[in-house]
Amino acid sequence: MTLQRCLYQVSKQLISQRFILQSSVRQVLCKISYKYSSNTEKKFSDRHEWVLVDKENIGTVGISKYAQESLGDVVFAQLPDPGMQLNAGDECGALESVKAASEIYSPVSGTVTEKNKEVEKKPGLINSSYYDKGWLFKLKLSKPEQLNNLMNEKQYEEFLQTDVEKDHT
Amino acid sequence: MSQSMMRKFVVTNMCVVAGLTRRTSARSLATSSAKPIKEAQVLPPEREITKSVFMSQSTDIYTNLAMEDWMYRNMDFSNHHVMMVWRNEPCVVIGRHQNPWLEANVPFLGDKEIALARRNSGGGTVYHDRGNLNITFFTHRDRYDRKYNLEIIKRALYRSFGIKSLINERQDIIVRDKYKISGTAAKLSRLTAYHHCTLLVNANKADLSKALAKREHGIQTSATPSTPSPVVNLADLDNRVTVESLQTAIGYEYLRTPALHIEDAGERHISQQRGFQFVNPTEDWYPGIAELRKELTTWEWCYGRTPEFTVSRSFPVPPELLSSKLYSASQELIISMTVEKGLINDVTLNIPPGLIESGFHGEASVITHLKGKRFTSEALAALENAMLTRHLSGDVRKLDDKEQFVAKCFDQVVNTV
Numbered sequence: 001m002t003l004q005r006c007l008y009q010v011s012k013q014l015i016s017q018r019f020i021l022q023s024s025v026r027q028v029l030c031k032i033s034y035k036y037s038s039n040t041e042k043k044f045s046d047r048h049e050w051v052l053v054d055k056e057n058i059g060t061v062g063i064s065k066y067a068q069e070s071l072g073d074v075v076f077a078q079l080p081d082p083g084m085q086l087n088a089g090d091e092c093g094a095l096e097s098v099k100a101a102s103e104i105y106s107p108v109s110g111t112v113t114e115k116n117k118e119v120e121k122k123p124g125l126i127n128s129s130y131y132d133k134g135w136l137f138k139l140k141l142s143k144p145e146q147l148n149n150l151m152n153e154k155q156y157e158e159f160l161q162t163d164v165e166k167d168h169t
Numbered sequence: 170m171s172q173s174m175m176r177k178f179v180v181t182n183m184c185v186v187a188g189l190t191r192r193t194s195a196r197s198l199a200t201s202s203a204k205p206i207k208e209a210q211v212l213p214p215e216r217e218i219t220k221s222v223f224m225s226q227s228t229d230i231y232t233n234l235a236m237e238d239w240m241y242r243n244m245d246f247s248n249h250h251v252m253m254v255w256r257n258e259p260c261v262v263i264g265r266h267q268n269p270w271l272e273a274n275v276p277f278l279g280d281k282e283i284a285l286a287r288r289n290s291g292g293g294t295v296y297h298d299r300g301n302l303n304i305t306f307f308t309h310r311d312r313y314d315r316k317y318n319l320e321i322i323k324r325a326l327y328r329s330f331g332i333k334s335l336i337n338e339r340q341d342i343i344v345r346d347k348y349k350i351s352g353t354a355a356k357l358s359r360l361t362a363y364h365h366c367t368l369l370v371n372a373n374k375a376d377l378s379k380a381l382a383k384r385e386h387g388i389q390t391s392a393t394p395s396t397p398s399p400v401v402n403l404a405d406l407d408n409r410v411t412v413e414s415l416q417t418a419i420g421y422e423y424l425r426t427p428a429l430h431i432e433d434a435g436e437r438h439i440s441q442q443r444g445f446q447f448v449n450p451t452e453d454w455y456p457g458i459a460e461l462r463k464e465l466t467t468w469e470w471c472y473g474r475t476p477e478f479t480v481s482r483s484f485p486v487p488p489e490l491l492s493s494k495l496y497s498a499s500q501e502l503i504i505s506m507t508v509e510k511g512l513i514n515d516v517t518l519n520i521p522p523g524l525i526e527s528g529f530h531g532e533a534s535v536i537t538h539l540k541g542k543r544f545t546s547e548a549l550a551a552l553e554n555a556m557l558t559r560h561l562s563g564d565v566r567k568l569d570d571k572e573q574f575v576a577k578c579f580d581q582v583v584n585t586v
Binding site: 047075076078089091094096097098099100101102103105120121123 | 264265266289290291292313315339340354355356357358359362364391392393476
């Protein structure tokens with residue numbers, strides 16, 4: 001009887017260990033696949049934000065060409081402070097243009113590591129250099145797999161096409 | 170035979186699918202991947218949208234702003250467009266990213282008990298009293314159309330009062346070539362948008378210009394500046410215009426216009442809408458509104474949300490405070506501060522040598538005691554206290570001439586027009 005119980009315990013331990021191992025192996029594999037997959041390209045959300053993730057899992061967020069065009073001249077940028085925890089889709093600041101104050105949403109989850117102080121001083125950078133100097137903030141991604149829910153540039157272009165079509169029907 | 174029938178069936182079936190989900194199919198064909206890409210919401214056609222005119226029963230600026238915010242957060246405007254009309258007791262409303270010390274005459278507001286509020290939308294500072302009609306247009310984000318809203322107002326002015334107006338490139342409504350009767354601002358989010366504006370009917374123009382007076386301030390900031398314009402009251406153009414008659418005129422114009430394009434759809438269209446409704450912005454009607462209102466009344470929101478700024482001013486030192494005649498009248502005391510979140514962060518005092526030689530030593534205490542204080546008279550009180558504590562040893566608990574001079578200069582930095 002005791003022996004039986006002992007055997008049972010051991011086998012249970014083994015199984016759970018194997019399970020843990022497996023899942024950690026899976027995690028590592030995932031990480032590797034993120035590191036070497038297409039993360040060097042910008043990913044776009046349906047609300048016209050872009051995010052570019054580097055090898056250290058830090059994402060740089062900005063708004064697309066289309067978004068800055070429809071906003072018009074940005075006159076003020078209110079950006080999230082470093083340390084702020086964000087979930088994908090969270091409201092995390094606002095851009096004020098001559099037309100309206102528009103909310104900024106984070107395309108992915110993570111912790112803000114930096115905001116673009118240059119843009120705070122010169123919001124016009126968002127219009128003149130939307131994919132480069134006009135970035136808004138950086139964040140450490142907590143769920144890098146969310147990148148899979150975003151569009152690549154080509155898909156985003158197509159999305160814009162259908163969005164425009166929709167507006168005219 | 171059966172095969173071709175089958176093929177035909179499949180083809181028609183596919184057409185139906187393609188017709189129904191044109192956007193999805195286009196995307197999946199193009200990308201040929203199974204990645205879940207978010208769809209933009211398909212909005213109902215114009216004929217399915219009905220319209221309401223809400224008339225707020227509150228005249229409190231914070232309550233009305235909370236009402237706007239509540240509707241913006243909680244209501245779905247995809248098949249229901251709403252125009253809310255509201256008016257307020259005297260107040261000054263600044264834009265979301267503005268500096269109240271730069272835009273409004275804060276001491277004057279205090280004296281006249283005029284409220285100061287910061288709204289959520291962008292744009293510049295406006296003055297409201299019972300002589301203003303405020304209008305907010307709510308729509309789905311994708312159907313936000315400022316031109317349409319302003320056009321409704323323009324048409325109502327003409328249809329009911331024969332007043333001709335035009336909409337300029339800044340989207341202000343202008344009469345008689347240059348006089349502004351309306352400012353405009355908006356807020357957009359993922360799903361909802363609102364556009365609001367205020368119309369001058371018979372506002373107190375004297376108070377308006379005093380409340381918005383610019384001062385000799387020396388403030389440097391990246392906050393959104395206002396664009397001052399010459400204004401006129403609509404009642405001065407035609408005495409039939411009152412806040413009530415204008416509200417009715419614009420309300421009917423809104424209801425007789427189709428939801429997505431400007432056209433007069435006539436009286437019959439009005440009867441198909443949801444009409445005028447009184448709304449009472451209270452917690453009973455709108456749970457959660459009290460909390461929103463409370464937030465809007467806090468110092469942290471109204472003043473503390475001011476984008477960082479620096480202020481620097483110089484004051485000539487009166488010759489009688491200087492120790493010797495060696496120093497000419499060019500001696501100046503310079504006070505510079507950076508203010509973050511409405512709180513004083515960094516202070517630099519540039520004390521002319523003449524003042525130091527005559528025995529002023531307050532510099533260090535001034536600087537350390539001001540940090541973290543609100544950019545208001547609170548900071549002045551802290552400064553005076555700090556200087557007084559140095560007199561502890563002696564019997565005289567009174568500021569000397571030089572200290573009084575520094576305090577007076579400081580008062581001017583935080584309080585004057």
